[in-house]
Amino acid sequence: MKRxxxxxxxxxxxxxxFGHVNNAAYLTYVQEARSDFTWYARKVKNEDPILLxxxxxxxxxDFLLPIYEGHTDLDVSIWVGRIGNSSFTLKYEIAxxxxxxxxxxxxxxxxxxxxxxxxxxxxxxxxFLLEYQDESEQx
Numbered sequence: 001m002k003r004x005x006x007x008x009x010x011x012x013x014x015x016x017x018f019g020h021v022n023n024a025a026y027l028t029y030v031q032e033a034r035s036d037f038t039w040y041a042r043k044v045k046n047e048d049p050i051l052l053x054x055x056x057x058x059x060x061x062d063f064l065l066p067i068y069e070g071h072t073d074l075d076v077s078i079w080v081g082r083i084g085n086s087s088f089t090l091k092y093e094i095a096x097x098x099x100x101x102x103x104x105x106x107x108x109x110x111x112x113x114x115x116x117x118x119x120x121x122x123x124x125x126x127x128f129l130l131e132y133q134d135e136s137e138q139x
Contacts (some may be wrong), residue, residue: 001009002132003077004040006033010072020066027059030092033076040126051125057087058107064100071096080133086110086118088129089137095122 012133014025038051067074081089092104112119121129130138 001079001134004033004037004132006076006078008032008074008076010067010069010074018066020068023061023063026061026063026094026102026104027115028048029074029076029094030059030061030106033078033092034090034108037078051128053111053113054108055111056106057109059104060106061102061104063102065102067096067101069119071099071101074101078132080129081105083121083126083129083136083137085132086120087091088121091134113132 007067007132008029010021010025014021014028016022036053039049074094077093077095079091081091083089087109090106090108091106092106093100094102110119110121111117126132
């Protein structure tokens with residue numbers, strides 16, 4: 001399975017009074033990785049933008065270990081889970097130096113820019129997502 005990797009620097013304002021990264025920052029890291037992934041998708045294909053108009057319908061995080069101040073470079077890996085007609089699941093792992101701090105999952109829904117209603121994934125989007133799909137999730 002192919003994964004996209006995004007290195008994210010922790011910021012001072014991510015830390016809370018306990019000296020570890022606040023839980024809300026984890027979803028910000030996931031959002032940054034997702035944004036990097038979609039920009040990469042557009043760059044790779046050199047054609048009409050793909051994965052451009054998407055909304056997050058669901059987000060969840062499993063917090064495994066706290067991220068303390070010393071872990072400044074986080075590797076957020078991203079891959080694809082289930083692919084449906086108009087939605088797909090992205091999975092994430094937040095790690096540093098081989099230590100996995102959290103796993104997350106978001107459900108993305110493709111949206112028509114004009115109508116603001118869900119739309120089917122097009123062939124290019126589906127083909128790109130399949131490159132990153134976990135084999136155990138393929139139908």
